[in-house]
Amino acid sequence: MKELKNSFITEELAQKLDIKSTGFITLKISAFGDKNSEVHNLEKATVQLETQTGEKIPMEVIIIPTIAAPIFNRARVNIRELSYLKGLKLAHPVSSDEQFHISMLIGADYYWSIVGDRIIRGNGPTAVESKVGYLISGPIHSSGKQHSGMFHILADHKVEEVDLEKFWKIESMGIDDHKDGHYVAKIPWKENYPCLPTNYEIVKRRTENVIQRLAKDPKMLKLYSEIIQDQANKGFIEKVEDPENSGNRVHYIPHHPVKKDSTTTPIRIVYGCSCKDKTGHVSLNDCIEPYSPMMNDITSILTRFRLNKFAVTADIEKAFLQIELHQKDRDSTRFLWLSDPASFQSEETALKFYKESRTLLAAGGFNLRSWSSNSEMLQNLSKAEKTADEDSVVKVLGMKRNPQEDTLQYAKNDTGQKKDRVTTKREVLRETSKVFDPLGLLSPISVKAKIFMQELWKDNLKWDEKLPKSMQTTWREISSEIYDALDIRINRNNSSSIDCSCDSLHVFSDASQQAYGACVYLLSKNKITLLMAKNRVPPIKQITLPRLELMGALIGARLGKHVKEITGVNKIYFWCDSEIVFHWIISQKTANRFVANRVNEIREISESSTWQYCPTFCNPADYLTRGIALKKFKEDALWWNRPEWLMEPQKWPVWDGPTKAILCSTSTEEESDTSHQTKIQDTVDIKTESIQSILKLEDKSSLMKLARAEEKSKTF
Template sequence: MHLALRALDVDTRQRFETNFDMNEVPTFDNLMVFVQKQCHIKEISQGTGQPPQVSVQRKPATPHQPSSSSYGFRSARNTLVSTAQPTPASASCPLCKENHKLFQCSSFQAADPTKRYELVKSHKKCFNCLGNHMLSECKSRSRCSKCSSPTHHTLLHFVKPHAAVLAASPVPASSDDDVNILTCHTREKSTVLLATAQARIQDASGSFQPIRLLIDPGSEISCISSSAVQQLGLKVSSSRIHISGIGNNHTLQSKGSVICKLLPSLASSVEVATEAVILSKISSDLPSVSLPAGVREQYSSICLADSDFHKSGKIDFLLGADLYPHILVTKGPTIIQGEPVAINTIFGWVLMGKVPVPSSSEIKTSLFVHTESADPLDALMKRFWEVEEVSTQKFENPEDKTCEEFYQDTTVREPNGRYCVSLPFKEEPPAVGSTRDIALRRFLSLESRLHKQPQLFDEYKKFIDEYRELGHLSLATYPSPFIIPHHCVYKNDKLRVVFDSSVKDNNGISLNESLMIGPKLQSDIPDIILSMRFHRVALCADVKMMFRGISLNSDHRKYQHIFWRDSPNAPLQELELNTVTYGFSSSPYLAQRTMRQLVEDEGKSFPLASHAVLHETYVDDITSGAADVKTALVLRDELIALLGKAQLSLRKWASSHPEILSDLPTDHVQSAIGFGGEDGGALKVLGLEWRPNQDVFTYTITPPVIDSQHTKRSILSTIARLFDPVGWLSPTTFFAKCIIQRTWLAGLDWSAPLPEEIAADWNNFLNQIVSLSEISIPRFCHITPSSKYSILGFCDGSEKGYAAVLYLRSASSENDIHISLLKAKSRVAPLKSATIPRLELLAALLLSRLLVSIQGVVQKLNVKNVFLFSDSTVLHGIRYMVDR
């Protein structure tokens, strides 16, 4: 580095060093970029004339003599390089008064040659070298790089308007000159030049490699070609995004995403970063046709972002609207009108727009890109299939033991009883980088959205103010490199703020990827629902602000910073979240484990509440009950007292008996409950509708839109919303799953319309699905101390699929018999054809798994008899094989 600095003249070296702070050490790459830029400027300003003569003097250095560099380098010899024409001490620009020469002025460069000529003339500058003397006194040997004239500077070269046009479109000799020009312009074909730029992109080793990119503000995302990702060795993250173009008639599936850092080719002070989606190919080679030489000459005097804009070449990166506002230069000239138009960016001037050409290409490139995240549908389908699956085995993750040990070693209890936990990182400290840039961009985008919707802004500000007033949020005492982006979801007149801890940092790693998730501690939803049905008096409540009721270790709060301000005119604030935050992958475990820790510490005094917390709680929903009202009141009071020991409280109380709620504060009770003949409406309990007044489970189905343009995607979206954790709607969901299977057999694309036959069956299904609103399932299964219980199971198979169902038979001492539907599941037949006997066996297997899944119920009720029925004789064959 110091050897290279010694090779520069004093003036150039000083300009280089002024680009950096005193405590910042530049790299060799910084120096090379600077030198390349200076060479480019020299080329523009001096043309192709004789280069200045250089004289070199060498002298031995005295002991301990420092070099002229300010970075602490020492050398045994110094090299002094000076040009034949010394640089003036002052380089103040006469146009903008900034500290640079006239030919370096962006305002001067942006002007057309005629305007530049007038500026030079008015400031009495030399037309050849732009110096402070007249042309007749100029001693410079520089020549115009366009025509080699010694009488004007390259920036003052005029392009004759006729030449390029006539060369592109010759006309008969008998035509008048003026008419010829007009004819050429009116009949001449044209093309549209898309904005391209040369940049540098960071590879896996941290070095920057050249890349050619296309700038498209019509794209919602930035994209990178798969070949570029492979060459750069970037780490690929999964990304399920559907990409569509104009007309939404073609959809692409992304191949993942990568974190990309871009630098301009001729500067290193500006860096932009984003998460780019990987595609097989960005576009065809651009430009699609050869451009006339006149276009290149027109903009030869300004620093172009793509010096090879006229050469057809490969595009490996699409810079979309996520980065476009951040690459525009806002100071000085921003646009030069013409054909094409020049726009000033951090990469240099990019050219785009209509360009006259001798012939136009039949292939036109349009790059409007719209994205639709597949995550919402994926999440719905994941939940649908998880609910449909019968879980009979529990698998342990070796990491869970480490996570549990970490919790026990780091969790403390504050004097007021509140618990304080730490983030369970996989390694300490976590290997996370910076997210400040992307968090700031997303906040500014959120701020713009909020101030276009005043009501939404007021709700958001109210949320932040409440967070701060409760002590869950405070002003950060120091900046953190990791900032959490946040946004809101506004649904049914209710605001929900989402903290995105899955955002990738500048190293391509998210905070969630650095955290241990922890073991699953809550009971399964079907088990909690069945347990609720065995209590004569049911009650449920919600732990208020469960996550925010648990403090976070102050050393880990630096990973929970956010940006906020009450007004765009106010200073940007960096705030710190002081409690467990939803959106973190470890938060559910930390909250549930803290509830269990509370039972360990205080549970002996509250036996009924302890059982409910351990076995009848799903995240923050407690769903329990008792055999009578008196015991239910004791349970309610124990729950309030137990959670109060940890400064937690219960809200949204509901019960099948009004006495449980009678002495609770009004704002602690679900508002929808009504007794005494009132139909209080339905409450959501673990995703199901429960009507406490009638003590039944019901379904409310919104009438769907009947449309002949349904697609496989829309069918999946509708079916995934049928939440049926215990299988009471199995006949309905089975028909829906058969429709899905038929779309797969038909080989339909995700966005392709359904064939007429499938569409007719699907619309018929939608017409009848509203009938589910007429169904009600009694909550209570008539459990009494004197009753005897039996489990009855049935299974069957057919060419379309197979199913299984379980019932509970209770018989009281007065021989009062009740049959209650417990659980059911159905499956469609495999795509590969299977015999009926095999499908019957699969049905029997499904029934046996259903029985295993309710073993806890069987033991709790002390069930004496279990009867499983199948009408298939294939079971005799199995028994015969076992006997042999």
């Protein structure tokens, strides 16, 4: 049987001794004979155990409501009658009470530090010497009525054995119904986290600074105060009546205003839970258990948002403030002071969603407001009920939407527009990361920034080193194009509805020495819509072009699987312009590890029969590998809704199978794991650099293209 490795104290005794909590611990606790265990998040504390000699032994104990049910006192008479125990000072004095309660239980973590060497045996229980008196254990003979009792605790705090995901959802997050219809949550404290300082002084200084800044704009200061007062009136926050006396941990957090482009909430209050009062101290965030947020993937939501005719967005009024914080955790969040989009096929369905969702969320204390839709019926209803969004452009998961035009727009920033800013590698990365394009629809423009960043790495430039003038000029051109591209408006929906049995997805992939990627199109009722695109730059270490094309095909397979799961469209085709990659996918020959690993994953995701050949000139994924001029990009039909022949299967390109030259090139690639040459250089001995430059061999996807280029050069 596993020994008890923890010591416990009851809440009642802890309160009597005025013990302060020192943190939390996660335990699995099971009772004797019970196959199941329960996970609990319990407070810890330190107590001083005073010995007979006056020594004080510090013990870490776990505070628990009840250790055990009352135990029958069989020692109240018999012990006094045993001669070999007379005169011993017992750790638990004999009393005449019929029952007694266990208020503190010392486990194996401290038991052997208090037990001595002397043992006294006799015709009855055994006495074991300890620093707090003799401990009595063993049978007691009695002729009267027998009472039997058993007490057993099995506690285990090995984190790896705990289903933490289930625990955080059910226990630590403590989501429980409150009496007024709201929910209550506990802070998921880390196990054995360091002592959390109060932060009072630094928070006081920061709050004073915030007030001084706000005072420069009296209207903003007034609005900030009104927000705090409104939160107090609605019960979201509460005044601390007695700041000096609290039985819980106390911690202050600073706050500051952030302006918002919104009519309902022009500013919002942001709390700094990462604030530290001194170097080496911890913040509130440092003491909270990190875990993955339970949120839907943004690309999935945005893609589904574009699939149906009618779109609806709404906002839960003060969503997070509607969830109450547990009473014991509130003192840890003290401070000082003077939308899920959806789309529907019919207006009737949208109206039904409006009514049902508002009713459902209202039951939990949430007010679903700021409704916006291209459905005139829903918009009129929300206006009548004063729940409509008054903004002409609304936010949708980091993007913007114009309900009247039913278009999606990008959030615009000052990317690369400040001419006095020093251009460094750090600045390029910072500006590039500002572009929020979750669906990758602007990738043919933004890929230029990725390629440029790769060049900076190849040149071994330091983070804050000023770029050479030529590079500064190049970056200004790239950043200017990206900035202008953010003005592009994208049709949210190009089809009335999706027919999963008839519609199809088409994934195109490609690669160059600079980048590789893939894009996905939806073919529905003779309409072609670009849904999503992703691209990457290759490692700095050179990789052959065929292998990069294989990596592009793998990105395409993964992306196709992702979009298939989002849309529910089962029919999917993969298009690639590399004949070598085609051969790898359909070939049964064992390839080297690099090729085999990627080909195996592609085959697991897709059937080889779903792969089709697409000539380079009509492969939209080509733009993902090199980029395209902004002027052409805005109106480019191939990128936004082509190639047209997709709508006529009889006109689809047909691959005749690998030629001898392709087989030769493929074989050479498969035999080497370390080749740094392109497939052309593996199969053709061309030593003249000028000829290579003229023919641009690194851009060729097959020997067939080279053969055609060579034939033209001979003719010339």
